[in-house]
Amino acid sequence: MIKHLIIKTFVILGMFGMAYSAQAADPVKIGFSIPKTGMFASAGPSQLNAYLLWQDLVNAKGGLDIGGKGRRKIEFVQYDDKSNPAQAAKIYEKLITNDKVDLVVAPWGTPHHFAVAPVVERHKFPLVGNTAASVALRKVKPGYLWFTSSMMPDNVAKAMTAMLKSRGVKSVAILYNLLPFASENIQFLKPALAKAGIKIHFEAKYPPDIKDMTGMLIKVKAKNPDAVLVHSYPGDSILYMNQAREVGINAKTQYVMVGPAIGFFRGMFKSNLDGIITMGSWAPGMKGATGSQKFYTAYKKKFKGHEPDYLDTVEVYASVQILEQAIAKVGLNREKIRNAINTMTFKTIYGDVKFNGVQNGSTPSSFTQIQKGKIEVVWPKSRATAPLADKGAWAN
Amino acid sequence: MDSLVSPQLLAAAMITGVLYALISLGLNLVYGTMRLLNVAHGDLVMIGAYVAFIAFSLLNIGPLVSMFGAALICGSLGWLSYKCVFQRLLSNGQLLSRLEENSLLLFFALSVIIQNLAILFFSADRKGYEYLSAIVEIGDVRLTGARLTVLIVGAVISAAVVFFLRFSLFGLAMNALIQNRDASAIVGINVDRVQMSSLIFGFGITGLAGALISMMEPITPVMGFPYTMSAFVIIILGGLGNLWGGFLAGLLLGVLEVYGVALTGPEWRSVLVYGIFVLILIFRPQGLLGSGKTAR
Numbered sequence: 001m002i003k004h005l006i007i008k009t010f011v012i013l014g015m016f017g018m019a020y021s022a023q024a025a026d027p028v029k030i031g032f033s034i035p036k037t038g039m040f041a042s043a044g045p046s047q048l049n050a051y052l053l054w055q056d057l058v059n060a061k062g063g064l065d066i067g068g069k070g071r072r073k074i075e076f077v078q079y080d081d082k083s084n085p086a087q088a089a090k091i092y093e094k095l096i097t098n099d100k101v102d103l104v105v106a107p108w109g110t111p112h113h114f115a116v117a118p119v120v121e122r123h124k125f126p127l128v129g130n131t132a133a134s135v136a137l138r139k140v141k142p143g144y145l146w147f148t149s150s151m152m153p154d155n156v157a158k159a160m161t162a163m164l165k166s167r168g169v170k171s172v173a174i175l176y177n178l179l180p181f182a183s184e185n186i187q188f189l190k191p192a193l194a195k196a197g198i199k200i201h202f203e204a205k206y207p208p209d210i211k212d213m214t215g216m217l218i219k220v221k222a223k224n225p226d227a228v229l230v231h232s233y234p235g236d237s238i239l240y241m242n243q244a245r246e247v248g249i250n251a252k253t254q255y256v257m258v259g260p261a262i263g264f265f266r267g268m269f270k271s272n273l274d275g276i277i278t279m280g281s282w283a284p285g286m287k288g289a290t291g292s293q294k295f296y297t298a299y300k301k302k303f304k305g306h307e308p309d310y311l312d313t314v315e316v317y318a319s320v321q322i323l324e325q326a327i328a329k330v331g332l333n334r335e336k337i338r339n340a341i342n343t344m345t346f347k348t349i350y351g352d353v354k355f356n357g358v359q360n361g362s363t364p365s366s367f368t369q370i371q372k373g374k375i376e377v378v379w380p381k382s383r384a385t386a387p388l389a390d391k392g393a394w395a396n
Numbered sequence: 397m398d399s400l401v402s403p404q405l406l407a408a409a410m411i412t413g414v415l416y417a418l419i420s421l422g423l424n425l426v427y428g429t430m431r432l433l434n435v436a437h438g439d440l441v442m443i444g445a446y447v448a449f450i451a452f453s454l455l456n457i458g459p460l461v462s463m464f465g466a467a468l469i470c471g472s473l474g475w476l477s478y479k480c481v482f483q484r485l486l487s488n489g490q491l492l493s494r495l496e497e498n499s500l501l502l503f504f505a506l507s508v509i510i511q512n513l514a515i516l517f518f519s520a521d522r523k524g525y526e527y528l529s530a531i532v533e534i535g536d537v538r539l540t541g542a543r544l545t546v547l548i549v550g551a552v553i554s555a556a557v558v559f560f561l562r563f564s565l566f567g568l569a570m571n572a573l574i575q576n577r578d579a580s581a582i583v584g585i586n587v588d589r590v591q592m593s594s595l596i597f598g599f600g601i602t603g604l605a606g607a608l609i610s611m612m613e614p615i616t617p618v619m620g621f622p623y624t625m626s627a628f629v630i631i632i633l634g635g636l637g638n639l640w641g642g643f644l645a646g647l648l649l650g651v652l653e654v655y656g657v658a659l660t661g662p663e664w665r666s667v668l669v670y671g672i673f674v675l676i677l678i679f680r681p682q683g684l685l686g687s688g689k690t691a692r
Contacts, residue, residue: 036515218402268524269529
């Protein structure tokens, strides 16, 4: 009888032991939605690639450091949100309640962040946002959501005005896409320019499906402003780059908001991009940006020589580094992760990040410029990898 | 107002117009001969663009050569879809009566399949390449080599197709089919053959247009939808199934868009384009050159 009891006890203890060791080896399930189809599908890979690279690099080390108590590999659970914010909200609900993920990372784009905010808030899942920037995000109740972006439009407007003043710019032409982020930038830029005494010689807004800019650009040329500021997205940035050369826009300061930092765009325009200023806070090997060169090299290796999107991919990667460091400090307890994100300073490829409320309180709004085919951070000076240069003549 | 007399603006209007005309030709042909509403039309543009991109980046073949490959591939897709799907539908009297509605659903499904296959094979990443990017000066007009090429090649091919369909025997057979399908069969036209050729031809021209567009625009699996929309607007403006009308409507829309925007402001673009579209639908529903007498 006693013998049987001892055997049973050992068997039960053995089962517990096996279950424990299986649990210890279980991966950390991290969920997210991504636009694989629909109107934002082409923007999705810049985010997805950052997640996949992070997963590879972390798993190569043995997995996430769980509060100093061992490592667990990352397993992603991802769904296509079809570029639809409402769908993203449903997916996050499913990830949390049905798939039982341990944590979530951000969906793509500002509207999607607004859509999933109530879900993560209700379930108390911390979410470090990326690819989202709007002053309206500051109205999100501080709780479980933070925004890594340094490109809040009011801050961008101040930085741009300061950059233009440093170049002695007295007059500008502004062209902008009617999509929300571009429009919001203009809403803050115009009063900032007025305050700095910089005159707006020409202003035009255009719809996202614009097919030709020649009429606008002929008018810009006639006004001969010191700077041309184009708040555009990749499709219309390409239109500008082609047609500004045709019309002969030769301002020494030309800003093209989104596009020049993406690899395919640089492949399309090569040396014609030299001197173009664009939105961005990062360059490989930048001072104070922990591991940025390592990230750049690993990205190119994983994605067959392709460069990361210097704007989105970098910010996305920084957002998951923040999560990784919070987990390393406090483990997987979501309340503790939340407190860690609120209080810690994180070493990322974006530089040191500390949140002030819901927003990144330490990374300044910055600009990059293409110089001899290379992207350099040129503003603010404290972050610059190269001095800001005049845009010379078009290459051809 | 000075900008309105600029030759640069005229050249820009011609490029937009020629591109519109070329893109709408294939859609018009397919609708005219078979009453098929091809909502996957823009996806053929996308296929053509990817063919040109792959030919350029992997094989170093320029789009002026690969555009014929794009036409061949899209034309083959037309043949395949005719043989697998539409031949049976067009030869069945019962199904024929609902063909227009059914074709909308079928092409919608085809569109989803093509887009997802493109995402699977090429990823959703934007792609692009540099080709003929240097500025060419002709008098006061300065154009990138790529845009000048699109203007010339697009104009030549559009005009050649329209003239071929108007004056060749085969083109006349297609025109006959556009005007009256049953009467065409009675006078001895091989309706099946003409229908299949229309689908091959229509798909092929669209693929070719996609190869040309790849020189100027980013290439993505979802790039096609705006072209589907534009092509539908143009063929309705010109008169459904009226190839010459579609060609002129394409040019007109290009001129209207570029000059209208220069005159009013870019934010008025959609109001102008779709405003004209609605006005035509109200006051001349048969289109600019449509006779309103087209019969099945």
